[in-house]
Amino acid sequence: MTLMGDGKDNQAVKIRVENVGVVRGVPGGSVVIVDDVSFAAGRGETTTIIGPSGSGKSTLIRLLNRLDEPSSGRIYLDDTETGTLDPLELRRRVAMVLQKPFMFPGSVLDNLQLPFRYRNAAPPSADSDEVRRAVALARLSPDFLDREARSLSGGEQQRVNLARALIGRPEVLLLDEPTSALDRPTADHLAATLHDVCRSEQLAIVMVTHDLRLAQHTADHLIYLEKGRVVEEGGAAELLARPQTEAFRQFLAEPAWEKESTDGK
Amino acid sequence: MESNHVVPMDLAQLGFAYGLILLAAGLSRLRKIGQEGKLLWDSLRMVLQLLAVGYLLHLVFAVRSPLPVLLMLLAMTGFSLQIAGTRIKRRMPHFYRVVGSSIVIGCGAVTFYFCLLVVGYTPWFDPRYLIPLAGMIIGNAMNGATLAAERLSSEMHDRREEIETALCLGANARQAAEPAVRNAYKASLIPTMNTMAATGIVALPGMMTGQILSGTEPGVAVRYQIAIMCAITGAVAITSFLILLQGYRHYFTEAHQLKE
Numbered sequence: 001m002t003l004m005g006d007g008k009d010n011q012a013v014k015i016r017v018e019n020v021g022v023v024r025g026v027p028g029g030s031v032v033i034v035d036d037v038s039f040a041a042g043r044g045e046t047t048t049i050i051g052p053s054g055s056g057k058s059t060l061i062r063l064l065n066r067l068d069e070p071s072s073g074r075i076y077l078d079d080t081e082t083g084t085l086d087p088l089e090l091r092r093r094v095a096m097v098l099q100k101p102f103m104f105p106g107s108v109l110d111n112l113q114l115p116f117r118y119r120n121a122a123p124p125s126a127d128s129d130e131v132r133r134a135v136a137l138a139r140l141s142p143d144f145l146d147r148e149a150r151s152l153s154g155g156e157q158q159r160v161n162l163a164r165a166l167i168g169r170p171e172v173l174l175l176d177e178p179t180s181a182l183d184r185p186t187a188d189h190l191a192a193t194l195h196d197v198c199r200s201e202q203l204a205i206v207m208v209t210h211d212l213r214l215a216q217h218t219a220d221h222l223i224y225l226e227k228g229r230v231v232e233e234g235g236a237a238e239l240l241a242r243p244q245t246e247a248f249r250q251f252l253a254e255p256a257w258e259k260e261s262t263d264g265k
Numbered sequence: 266m267e268s269n270h271v272v273p274m275d276l277a278q279l280g281f282a283y284g285l286i287l288l289a290a291g292l293s294r295l296r297k298i299g300q301e302g303k304l305l306w307d308s309l310r311m312v313l314q315l316l317a318v319g320y321l322l323h324l325v326f327a328v329r330s331p332l333p334v335l336l337m338l339l340a341m342t343g344f345s346l347q348i349a350g351t352r353i354k355r356r357m358p359h360f361y362r363v364v365g366s367s368i369v370i371g372c373g374a375v376t377f378y379f380c381l382l383v384v385g386y387t388p389w390f391d392p393r394y395l396i397p398l399a400g401m402i403i404g405n406a407m408n409g410a411t412l413a414a415e416r417l418s419s420e421m422h423d424r425r426e427e428i429e430t431a432l433c434l435g436a437n438a439r440q441a442a443e444p445a446v447r448n449a450y451k452a453s454l455i456p457t458m459n460t461m462a463a464t465g466i467v468a469l470p471g472m473m474t475g476q477i478l479s480g481t482e483p484g485v486a487v488r489y490q491i492a493i494m495c496a497i498t499g500a501v502a503i504t505s506f507l508i509l510l511q512g513y514r515h516y517f518t519e520a521h522q523l524k525e
Contacts, residue, residue, distance in 0.1 A: 087520040102430040118436040
């Protein structure tokens, strides 16, 4: 597979994955989870990775902010190999929203201040530009700032999660199954928010999802992964309209993605 | 009875005391609880262990040299570590190295501080003081250490989501593990704090009772008890602190990644 198969120019590329593999030891041998995957994600666009359960999607996205290390291959942020960057600095530049929104004890504002506390910086106040901007981007009402974060609904918590990831002005946003715990209308609202944030902030979004509808609404670039390998890759609209392989056609035809996403995984 | 003499205990008297174990076993059998075999076996083990320790202490007391005393303290530490290792269900990574070094440093420092500076007897290795005092300190620190290690292990497992969320938000390993470490530290101190709160009201502590029985003035025995409780608290706190300080790191890689 070519590195920038869809003709993305070097200027637009924010994060680049080159021949990445993940092999895990299991009793009696080893198993390949991600197999020689390459792709590039650009500024101001959403790259969505879809595929059946166990296809290695979540493992792959966790490599991008070094929550895990690849067994082989390289990942570049701009032109710097991520393995050479301080992982804490990398995670400030490449924010990640995990599948289940975990709320720390305290108010929504306390949660939004955490990234600053972690880097020993003065936490911004409720009326600071940072907090206002993050809350607005996540379409969260400022009235929520004083609310106990854990008392919020799933959809509201996911918005706090998003605001908390965006408050440090990351360059890349990773999303691992962001709608898996949400009902349909809430998931659709989140999809619209993500789409706008991606454009307005010129963020490079890389998202893993089972939710085909979310992919349809947000993806610019689509990667179909199966058994750790890229089976299809290209412009989302084109690929969804005209799948090239039988495997992807079958995946699109099966409503399994919907079942799995409402099951929470 | 004269105040400074203990009533000697002969085998017949011991036999009467052992009768109470037989009574406990009999009750177990009567109610078909099925624990009598284990009870008798455990009591027999207790008798044999104490007899062996008695003879060993006799020997160590007679030699009057630091080496056998230190070897005995080392053996006590080794046994307590082994017991802790088998008692824990979910062991933290590098359990023996982490807990072992923490006990040696924590208990060693507190024992020598206590024996040399607080009590201040000579010679420093006098087994009549060093062995029982170190025994109490090690035994209690072991309980604290077991709780700290076990709790850290379960907290790190249960809080996986929280820890990874913190890492994603830019936390380093220490910051991400802080709530788990804090809870484990609290848990390790609970039994010691409970004992302090109950001492003198619910139960008379063993060392104080022993000293009073062997003829020591109650005022002196009380002062010893207060001092040893302080030493135990210090040893539990330092040992648990060292375990947690070393322990949480083993759950992370150098790149602040939570291991599988």
